[in-house]
Amino acid sequence: MKFLDLCKVYIRSGAGGGGCISFRREKYIEYGGPDGGDGGSGGSVWAEAVDGLNTLIDFRYQQHFFAKNGQPGMGKQRTGKDGEDIVLRVPVGTEILDEDQETVIADMTEVGQRVQLARGGNGGWGNLHFKSATNQAPRRSNPGQDGVERTLWLRLKLIADVGLLGLPNAGKSTFLAATSNARPKIADYPFTTLHPNLGVVGVDNTEFVVADIPGLIEGASEGRGLGDLFLGHVERCSVLLHLVDGTSETVADDYRTIIHELEAYGGDLAEKPRVTVLNKIDALDEEERAEAQKELEKASGGPVMLMSGVAREGVTEVLRALRGQIDEDRLRHRPVQENEPWQP
């Protein structure tokens, strides 16, 4: 599947239909009063967050979204038909930005969330509306209101619970494939993964979503390799899973390279909870494992778990650690209930 995470769209709501000038004309009725109906409203443009989409690729093929105009009013007090609305279906996690690419108009974070992007124009009044005591035969109506035209940007930031981090070839995609329904491409060369993949992972009868992103290298924040733009996709995760290739001669440096890039990226990414894992331990003997683990613990200043994505060793323990962090994060961000005793 192709992946696209920023695109431009042009939208226009429908214009309202014009009001009608008309008079009642019937046999035996002299001076029939005004009977011109109102114009119908123009259609509006909406965005709706939907499930099951994780790319904006559809918007590469269609960028123009015009809602229908309202029909003009007609004689015999008939109102014009309203123009149909149009709905842009976007993946959950899409931000809708104004033309400046900065002002956030809406953040589509929940399935079913709907926002109006451009309101349809009101229909004009027919002459029936202008009848008054002093003017029984008004020759006046309103035109319909114009539609609204806007240029907008859609930016997708995937919503996952866990974000995978590591140098190219650290085994991120292998881990995702071993633990989830996702089938990312895996190969023994760097930059196999070119766009984010999402997978649903199950452990102890619970599920969470893991995002695999392209590997980072030193200087990614300055654009080296594939750059660090993909880090936008892990900004919303509860926890980051940092995989370090145990077969590397320089595990401590590898670790520091990634942390340095996180810091350079900014935001609060470097402060996010992290689980650090020494991967590919199937390729190491006992002594090598212990040595690399010690080195990594020294560099990270925290615990380091051992794992092999290929041999599926230590995988469940890692998933449980992630589960624990996700739960903690949810507790932290849960709105405080009224009358709940305060707890430190």
Ligand SMILES: Nc1nc2c(ncn2[C@@H]2O[C@H](COP(=O)(O)OP(=O)(O)OP(=O)(O)O)[C@@H](O)[C@H]2O)c(=O)[nH]1
């Ligand atoms: N021995 C061993 N090899 C592994 C393990 N996990 C991954 N590999 C190998 O390491 C290579 C890279 O694996 P990927 O999963 O593609 O690595 P990645 O981190 O997704 O790489 P990029 O997408 O390029 O960033 C492949 O040849 C894998 O077979 C492991 O646990 N043990």
Ligand SMILES: [Mg+2]
């Ligand atoms: Mg990969």
